[in-house]
Amino acid sequence: xxxxxxxYKYYEDQDPNPGICEDYMSNFGAKRIVxxxxxxxISNSTDTVFLNHTNQGKDIGAKLLGIDYLISTNTDVDNxxxxxxxxxxxxxxxxxxxxxxxxxxxxxxxxxxxxxxxxSNTGIVCSSTYIKAEYNKATKQFDSANGxxxxxxxxxxxxxxxxxxxxxxxxxxFCKWEPLKKFFTNFSALDIRATLEKGNVQDIGIGTRTHxxxxxxxxxxxxxxxxxxxx
Amino acid sequence: xxxxxxxxxxxxxKQSFLPMLFGxxxxxxxxxxxxxxxPADFYKQINENTRELPFIIDMDIDPxxxxxxxxxxxxxxxxxxKNDSEFILMISAENKKLNDSLLLQGYTxxxxxxxxxxxxxxxGKLFGYVHVNDKQGLRDLLIxxxxxxxxxxxxxxxDDLLGRIELYHQLKILSAEKKDLETQxxxxxxxxxxxxxxxxxxxxxxxxxxxLDFYHKxxxxxxxxxKKIGHLIKIILGRRKIKSL
Numbered sequence: 001x002x003x004x005x006x007x008y009k010y011y012e013d014q015d016p017n018p019g020i021c022e023d024y025m026s027n028f029g030a031k032r033i034v035x036x037x038x039x040x041x042i043s044n045s046t047d048t049v050f051l052n053h054t055n056q057g058k059d060i061g062a063k064l065l066g067i068d069y070l071i072s073t074n075t076d077v078d079n080x081x082x083x084x085x086x087x088x089x090x091x092x093x094x095x096x097x098x099x100x101x102x103x104x105x106x107x108x109x110x111x112x113x114x115x116x117x118x119x120s121n122t123g124i125v126c127s128s129t130y131i132k133a134e135y136n137k138a139t140k141q142f143d144s145a146n147g148x149x150x151x152x153x154x155x156x157x158x159x160x161x162x163x164x165x166x167x168x169x170x171x172x173x174f175c176k177w178e179p180l181k182k183f184f185t186n187f188s189a190l191d192i193r194a195t196l197e198k199g200n201v202q203d204i205g206i207g208t209r210t211h212x213x214x215x216x217x218x219x220x221x222x223x224x225x226x227x228x229x230x231x
Numbered sequence: 232x233x234x235x236x237x238x239x240x241x242x243x244x245k246q247s248f249l250p251m252l253f254g255x256x257x258x259x260x261x262x263x264x265x266x267x268x269x270p271a272d273f274y275k276q277i278n279e280n281t282r283e284l285p286f287i288i289d290m291d292i293d294p295x296x297x298x299x300x301x302x303x304x305x306x307x308x309x310x311x312x313k314n315d316s317e318f319i320l321m322i323s324a325e326n327k328k329l330n331d332s333l334l335l336q337g338y339t340x341x342x343x344x345x346x347x348x349x350x351x352x353x354x355g356k357l358f359g360y361v362h363v364n365d366k367q368g369l370r371d372l373l374i375x376x377x378x379x380x381x382x383x384x385x386x387x388x389x390d391d392l393l394g395r396i397e398l399y400h401q402l403k404i405l406s407a408e409k410k411d412l413e414t415q416x417x418x419x420x421x422x423x424x425x426x427x428x429x430x431x432x433x434x435x436x437x438x439x440x441x442x443l444d445f446y447h448k449x450x451x452x453x454x455x456x457x458k459k460i461g462h463l464i465k466i467i468l469g470r471r472k473i474k475s476l
Contacts, residue, residue, distance in 0.1 A: 049278045051307045054316075054337030061337075065307060072304060073275045190300050194335040 001078045001118065004031045004177070006066030008059045008084035033069055035062035057196030059084035059171060060213045064196075067180060068189035077177040079117050081105065082217075086170060100127045101172035104231050116229045117174050123226020124218060126173040131230045133164040134215075146207035146215065153216050157187060159223045166228050167218035179224040237261050237287065237321075237373040239359075249374075250284060259312045260286040261321060261373065264294070270301040277308045285312035289321040290329070299332045306338075317342050321373070344373065 032048045037055050053065050063082050070077055086098040104113045104127055116125045134144040141147055142165075154160065196210045203211035222228060236253040240262045243249060250258035267273045277286075288302060288311075305311055306318055313319065317340040318333065324347060333341055349360035352372075362371040450458075465471040 046279045050309045051278070052309050052311075052313075053307050054339075056337030068304065069274075069278075072301075073271055188300070190303060190336075194332070198337050198339075 002030045002076055003079045003081060004033065004070060004075065004077045005081040005083060006033045006063055006070075007035070007081075008062035008066075009034060009036045010059070011085050011087070031075070033066040035065055054198075055200075056198050057193055057210045057213070058200065059086070060210050060217070061193050061196050063171065063217075064189040064193040064213075067184050068193070070177075071181065071184055071189065077181070080175050080177050080180065082171055082173055082175065084172065086172065097130065097170060098172075100129045101168075101170045103127055104174060109231050112231060113174050116231070117176065119229075121225070121227055122176070122229050123179060123221035123224070124168060124173050124175045124228040126168045126228065126230060128230025130169045131166055131228055132169045133166050135163065135165040137164075144207070144215075145203050145205060146212040149207050149209055149212035150215060153212055154219075157183075157216075159216070159219055161219035161223045165215075165219070166222065167215040168228065169214070171214050171217050173218075175221055176226060179221045179226060182224065183220045235259060235371045237371060239263075239375045240266070240286070242374065242376055243284070246377075255284075258284055260284045261289050261375070262286050263289045263291045264298065264302070265292050267301075270298075270304075274301070274304050274308075277305065277310045285310055287312050287319050287321060290326075291321075291323060293324075294326070294329060296328075296332075299329055302329075303332065303336050306333075314342075316340060319344065321346065323347060344371075349373070 030047065033051065034048060035051045035053050037053065049069065051065055051069065053062055055061075057064065062084065067080075069075070083102070086101065087095070088097055103109055104125055113125045116122050134142045134147075136143050142150055144150070192213070196213065197208050201208045201210055218228065236250075236257050237259045238249055238253075238261065240260050243260055288305060290302065292298070294302065302320075306320075311318075318338045319342045321344045322329075323345070325343075325345065330341070330343075344360075344362050346360060349362050352359060352361050357374055358376055359372060359374040362373060462471065462476060466473055466476075
């Protein structure tokens with residue numbers, strides 16, 4: 001199984017070359033695509049690709065660029081690991097959030113994650129703590145500032161995710177490439193990236209396309225019949 | 232003042248010592264978009280192979296939407312030369328669609344080197360363009376070719392090159408000043424002509440006054456009886472008729 005890691009490094013103070021999860025990921029990451037906001041990264045291996053993007057769409061913009069790289073270069077992929085150096089300074093649980101989300105790639109969970117993603121009906125493997133659902137059956141609305149944008153996106157891309165609209169909050173996950181490839185071959189990831197907000201946007205009070213796409217990422221996979229497995 | 236030297240890729244492939252001549256750290260390759268036959272392969276190459284020099288793209292074609300997207304992808308490569316995140320692109324003409332696409336992808340600082348607006352330089356065997364970066368006070372050289380295919384052993388040093396460029400700029404300034412001076416000369420010549428005419432008239436006026444004065448002194452002052460005798464003599468000699476008196 002060929003696994004590609006797409007990781008976004010927003011913070012410059014981190015060592016540019018080792019990956020976010022270098023120590024425990026080198027075992028199964030056949031290729032790493034590292035997206036940064038700053039230059040001076042030189043790849044010392046053909047297995048690692050650095051891309052210096054503009055600060056647009058936060059980690060979602062970067063992950064879209066990584067996906068665009070795989071599609072435009074027709075790279076052979078089975079599974080994808082989506083990562084970023086999440087700190088969430090706006091949240092008091094920011095660090096906990098990051099540790100939880102990346103726990104699926106760490107021992108002792110990592111072997112279980114590998115087994116799970118290999119199952120034909122599993123589309124996403126992630127931390128069970130951050131599998132979220134915002135849909136309110138009673139009001140038929142999303143309890144989220146991004147609700148209206150989500151409805152527009154579902155309409156625009158003809159995506160109908162199964163109830164109760166589960167998604168991985170934080171978009172750090174192990175997922176199958178096939179459903180993403182199918183979607184992004186039809187809809188250019190680069191074009192989608194162009195629609196996202198610039199800079200460090202938050203969805204407090206007012207929704208953003210960036211945060212809507214955070215939810216939509218999971219739905220692209222679940223709408224094609226795959227399930228989310230929480231660990 | 233730091234100078235950046237952009238060298239045409241084809242030129243570099245033939246004369247790879249050029250960066251050594253100009254200083255490797257200041258050299259950047261210019262890759263013509265029209266020469267990229269397989270953009271997917273090029274995208275892979277610029278990201279997965281170590282490149283000797285950073286590069287910029289010369290958008291020497293009128294790009295389609297797809298080609299603009301490829302350019303955006305190339306721009307995210309660490310090998311694409313940027314100065315403090317400023318995206319640099321060589322163009323032949325303004326292209327709104329291209330500009331808008333770059334802005335949509337988050338570029339806020341775009342430096343478009345429009346060839347049609349740059350000063351061309353041509354000396355020795357080298358030719359290209361000079362780009363003056365007003366913001367940073369830098370002067371970039373864009374060397375796009377040699378006059379002759381075989382460069383031989385031309386030993387154009389950077390100091391010599393910049394010296395010549397400086398001379399070229401001074402020549403441009405002097406040419407502009409010369410043009411101004413020529414206009415001034417024409418205007419002044421015209422003014423001088425006018426003055427001459429005025430003076431001529433003024434001099435003629437004086438001459439008239441002199442003649443009148445002479446006439447007055449030589450004739451008008453004579454006594455009336457003398458003038459009458461003079462008239463009678465003229466009539467006797469047949470030079471005047473009696474009716475004219």
